[in-house]
Amino acid sequence: MTSASSAKLQVRNISKVFETKKTKTDVLQDISFEVGSHEVVCLVGPSGCGKSTLFNVISQLDQPTTGTVIHTGRLAMMFQDPALLPWLTVDKNVAFGLDRKQYSKTEMSQLVERYLKIVALEQFGSAYPHELSGGMKQRAALARTLIIEPNIILMDEPFSALDAQTRERLQQFVQTLLQDYPVSIVFVTHDVREAVLLGDRVLVLTKRPAHIRSEYKIDLPRPRRSFDSNLDSYIRSITEQLQAEALLYT
Ligand SMILES: Nc1ncnc2c1ncn2[C@@H]1O[C@H](COP(=O)(O)OP(=O)(O)OP(=O)(O)O)[C@@H](O)[C@H]1O
Ligand SMILES: [Mg+2]
Numbered sequence: 001m002t003s004a005s006s007a008k009l010q011v012r013n014i015s016k017v018f019e020t021k022k023t024k025t026d027v028l029q030d031i032s033f034e035v036g037s038h039e040v041v042c043l044v045g046p047s048g049c050g051k052s053t054l055f056n057v058i059s060q061l062d063q064p065t066t067g068t069v070i071h072t073g074r075l076a077m078m079f080q081d082p083a084l085l086p087w088l089t090v091d092k093n094v095a096f097g098l099d100r101k102q103y104s105k106t107e108m109s110q111l112v113e114r115y116l117k118i119v120a121l122e123q124f125g126s127a128y129p130h131e132l133s134g135g136m137k138q139r140a141a142l143a144r145t146l147i148i149e150p151n152i153i154l155m156d157e158p159f160s161a162l163d164a165q166t167r168e169r170l171q172q173f174v175q176t177l178l179q180d181y182p183v184s185i186v187f188v189t190h191d192v193r194e195a196v197l198l199g200d201r202v203l204v205l206t207k208r209p210a211h212i213r214s215e216y217k218i219d220l221p222r223p224r225r226s227f228d229s230n231l232d233s234y235i236r237s238i239t240e241q242l243q244a245e246a247l248l249y250t
Contacts, residue, residue: 008152008184009035009058014067015209016053026209027053028064033203033212035152040178040185042195044238045205046245051188054210055156058186073151080157082141084129090116091125094143115143119173135166139173146181156188168226171197175223192242196234197226204238207245214241 016028027050035041045051056062058069059077076097084093094112103111116122119139129137138158145153159167171194177183189195195202202216216238220230 006036007034008037008039008072009186010068010070011058012068012070014054014057014064014069016050016057016062017065028057029209029211031067031205031211033215035184035186038178038182038184039200040187040198042187042189042199042202043205044189044192044195044202044242045210046207046242047190049205049208049245050210051190051205052156054205055154055186055188059154071152074148075152075154076145076148076150078141078145078153078155078158080161082129082137084137084140084144086129089126089128090121090132090140093129093140094125094147096144097148111147112143115147116140118146118177119143133166134162135170138162138166138170142170142173146177150183152184152186154186157190158187159194160189160191167194171226172223174198178222192235192238193226193231196231196238197224202234202238204241204245213245 011031011033014028014031018025018027031054033041043051043054053062057064059075060069085096088096091112094115095108098108098111112125113122116125119142121136121139121143124132124136129140132140159170162170175198187195187198196218199218202218203212204214204216205211206213216234218234220228224231
């Protein structure tokens, strides 16, 4: 466990109930965890258990019913959909979150150039999103996320819409990033291999209302490769837990 003093993100006793006049849905039930400095915490759980709801609460897109989220530093988010603005070039999309009052035009374009290089898109600054492949779009979205120099990146299934090969390249890319950048990551995924590959810890959520069923510390050196056989025992245990959860539905 991370000590509270070094935690970048503290999620404390989060519960969420969606209520309408007729229905009341308990989605999150007393979820607490911390994310340390430079730590990657992956969240996995059965489909529909409340992962995105938790993500929205942590990223403050939504309010919890009870509980608090405390973070230090700058938060950035990335979703399954890269959400680039189609009428802007890649350059302008990447610069989108920068504060125009804080940088001169030259500084902005230098920054954009630097981050496009990091995601290997330096040749595509003047292209429009529709001219990019799915993986390139997601890399542009990553550059747009990184350029604001976040301390914490929250990712909700950022690679799940991509083909297997591109996904694997971006997973490797995130690992390279971790070596070069002092960033903490919360990564939501339904792909157990991805969670074990990227996570320092994997939190397994129960079916709805989601609470944390178990926590796995992934004690494997980095960089990891997705076909490394030492991932397998973790994958097996976590998958078994998830299958047990899913069976409870019936
Ligand atoms: N705004 C809302 N109002 C009412 N119910 C909601 C709302 N948002 C989500 N829910 C309900 O909360 C539950 C969890 O949804 P959520 O999207 O968080 O699950 P998830 O774990 O991300 O699913 P998936 O694996 O499909 O991405 C679902 O039953 C959903 O219907
Ligand atoms: Mg979701």
